[in-house]
Amino acid sequence: MIEFYAEIRLVHIWSVILSGTIFFLRGLALLAGEGKAPGRIAMSMPVKLASYTVDTVLLTAALMLMTVVQQYPFIDPWLTVKVVLLAVSVGLGVAAFRFARTRAERAGLWAAALAVFLFIVSVARAHDALGIFAG
Ligand code: HEM
Structure with a gap:
């Protein structure tokens, strides 16, 4: 699979862009x-x-990349942060679309989910659990 690393990484990155755009x-x-x-x-x-x-x-591309670069959540901190924050971002998104009762609640939860999503991108770019806050 390693010979397809560049392609798999591109699929992962483009699906990140699409996923974020659709959610936005x-x-x-x-x-x-x-x-x-x-x-x-x-x-x-x-x-x-x-x-x-x-x-x-x-997520399929993420799992493939994980095996190619041999870095794993709960072993490599930047990937642990990605998995945990992905769950947080999905939770906030579900709350915004399904459970929010007022417009303000919906807007707040949606903005929070987007902020977490963007922070995950910074963690991925930096390969560092602190993302944009890395020194
Ligand atoms: C939670 C499941 C995820 C796993 C296990 C995962 C795993 C990985 C792995 C192994 C790489 C390859 C890093 C390398 O080439 O050295 C990668 C790259 C990347 N991931 Fe994820 N990913 C996940 C979710 C996400 C999410 C939700 C986002 C965005 C919100 C994201 C954004 C990126 C980006 C932008 C890159 C390219 C980083 C670079 O510039 O090298 N990933 N991911």
């Missing part, structure tokens, strides 16, 4: 038009399916 746009649409067309599209089955598909590709 869904939140924006929901905040712009709850109960109206944009909100309905954001929560429609095709959009949900696109999001699940991209996230599945992202």
